[in-house]
Amino acid sequence: MTQLEAVREGRITDVLKAAAARDAVDVSRLRDLVASGRAVVPANVGHTNLAPVAIGEGLPVKINANIGTSPERACVEEEAAKLRAALDAGAHAVMDLSTGGDLHAIRRELIAQCPAVFGTVPIYEVAVELGRQGRHITEMEPDHLFGVIERHAQDGVDFITVHCGVVRDSVARLQAEGRTCDIVSRGGAFLAAWVLANEQENPLYSRYDDLLEICRQYDVTLSLGDGLRPGCLADATDRAQVQETIVLGELVDRARAAGVQAMVEGPGHMPLDQIEANVRLEKRLCHGAPFYVLGPIVTDLAPGYDHISGAIGGALAAWAGADFLCYVTPAEHLGLPTPADVRQGVIASRIAGHAADIARGLPGAREQDDAMGKARRARDWERQAELALDPEAVRASRAVREALRRDAGQDPEDACSMCGRFCSVRIAAQALRGEALE
């Protein structure tokens, strides 16, 4: 029985309990949200070390970090280091997008080390296996794809990205309207190429019931991928993208009917003024399914800083109702991220998600911020570090400044190089309370 089937019978599962406790929300409220499909609790029956988390309407925003090898850089230890960096920085989910090395072994190793929700994109493995035989993705046999999906399900993958909406009709609309940047989703490009070369419908769509059967068996949550997401601002919210969202909405209904949890993925690259509309569109067309957005980045001009442009878009998307943010790292558009990039990406997304939680007025969302304000007034540096999203960064910065003061024969405890004796906080605190200035 899947989580969705269980909650529909009114049951409170252990997974549900754990997820509700984590967000400090009422478990019966979460049960009703999951039963309606407006929240998901991805939890493969085989992911035994999972610390469950809920994603959806009215819940704190969750963060995903993508890691994984490439054909030219495939080292399991390096990916394990990225996994640790992601977990340490506070990611709620991790996706293994590996395309190099022994994919099966890498995946199993990472899942074994991962208490966070674990996701994959199975079609990558199909492309890699074909490639090693000197064949192209256009030669993919649908049974091969479904076999790989079942393998991922058996390995304990909690959610899979499947680009079921890259159907012939959507691709035709893309070709007719034209695009600046074609298709930038790898899965989307694979399936569009397959559909065009074979003049057949996308097997993830035509055999969607087979997909649902696998997911139901292992309780894998579907992440309905936006294979036609825009790859630059100019392509945002075009006909192909919206067409695909309509199809994904229909597939959400079918997943729910089959007892399978589903969320929907979104762009990508998007001007600030289109973000809210995209969130509302997804929520309406997909009947409230959780919305999982990549970025969105709000300018194409920031390679090297796309975690920042992604945080801007992510904050706006989450404020408008997006539930799950896929991070963007400083390495985006340049290469694979290092563990340090992973950390930067997760923290940037957490800033975006937290800012949105505050703006949406989630209960308790601002408590830590208010405590930080008090710690700053008290000039309590250790408390500021404790409260920070990245305590290490604060402590490291403090240590450098304290050492400089010690070297200069000054009191290291009062180390604040910003203002020294012209500290506004101290002056104001004394003046407003009628005390003499120090």
Next chain:
Amino acid sequence: MTQLEAVREGRITDVLKAAAARDAVDVSRLRDLVASGRAVVPANVGHTNLAPVAIGEGLPVKINANIGTSPERACVEEEAAKLRAALDAGAHAVMDLSTGGDLHAIRRELIAQCPAVFGTVPIYEVAVELGRQGRHITEMEPDHLFGVIERHAQDGVDFITVHCGVVRDSVARLQAEGRTCDIVSRGGAFLAAWVLANEQENPLYSRYDDLLEICRQYDVTLSLGDGLRPGCLADATDRAQVQETIVLGELVDRARAAGVQAMVEGPGHMPLDQIEANVRLEKRLCHGAPFYVLGPIVTDLAPGYDHISGAIGGALAAWAGADFLCYVTPAEHLGLPTPADVRQGVIASRIAGHAADIARGLPGAREQDDAMGKARRARDWERQAELALDPEAVRASRAVREALRRDAGQDPEDACSMCGRFCSVRIAAQALRGEALE
């Protein structure tokens, strides 16, 4: 004659021409904007190496970088390095907030090296001079303050931050309502302390006409500082902040009447959902005066990453109509920025401003982004670097990857470690055009 007096007579000054050319806007439109006070062109008659820039309604967003010494770290070479970092990263304005070393010499040296708009906060110098005599800011003589302001004007400072709105009435409201973080503006804290200790009105308010006379003589633009800006989310948009904005609006009118250009400063720390309201409030209360905002940062929990939280708030503010963004660096709340921090801060603010320019539909704002989309489809790395906000970051990342490929005996030209042969862009380009896959 000031720029404001000149444009009111319908004159097109060289300063105005240069500023219009820089933004590719019609010079007579800019003249009318400046004449109405809805845009400013800060240009001290003594800043001979200035490359003028306009700030205001409907113009591309401009970026300011704060630099300056502290009592414990005062090295003119280091500040010159920060200035170069800010200019190199694309800052339109730089403020020297020095409080350590020979302030006059540092300021003159920096202005001599600075073609960007140059700003200061004169009251800092008063506090430093008093401090060196073992006296407190509460002992400030108003004539001392006005003397320092005149010195800054003589040195060629284009705009000065003056906290004229920290009046007794505003401070009383702050005390009555109470705050989590008191006052975090240094100038604001100085003047609140002075007002309370002396039981007299803020001299920048009571002798505002003297201030206007100095500004008119040297054509210094007023940046009416928000000395009571919130220092944490909890204090945002409180009565003291709004009271001060009302007063600043009245002072804008008086500046305009005196032929002096004026802009208004804004917060600071602010939840996402209050940013648009704050911009609209300023624009209404201050009769369209350009709005110069610091950040705003949208969570208090991100020390070490406040350039990111500031970019989120800055993008929203600028989209809503803020005209001038004061950067926030990763060192904010931790210490003085290094030149590397300065670079990060300027780029983060440029991302925010540019994203807003696109969202506001400014003519041509998206051209470079569209060119980037094309360069990505063409996998033209050098073109991507040229178009990037930070070309160096792209080239450095490419160089590392090309070296790795060369070491591995691979073709360095095709260096993209992200996807290798599973490149969505290449596959899509070929498939959508009916070509065989490589």
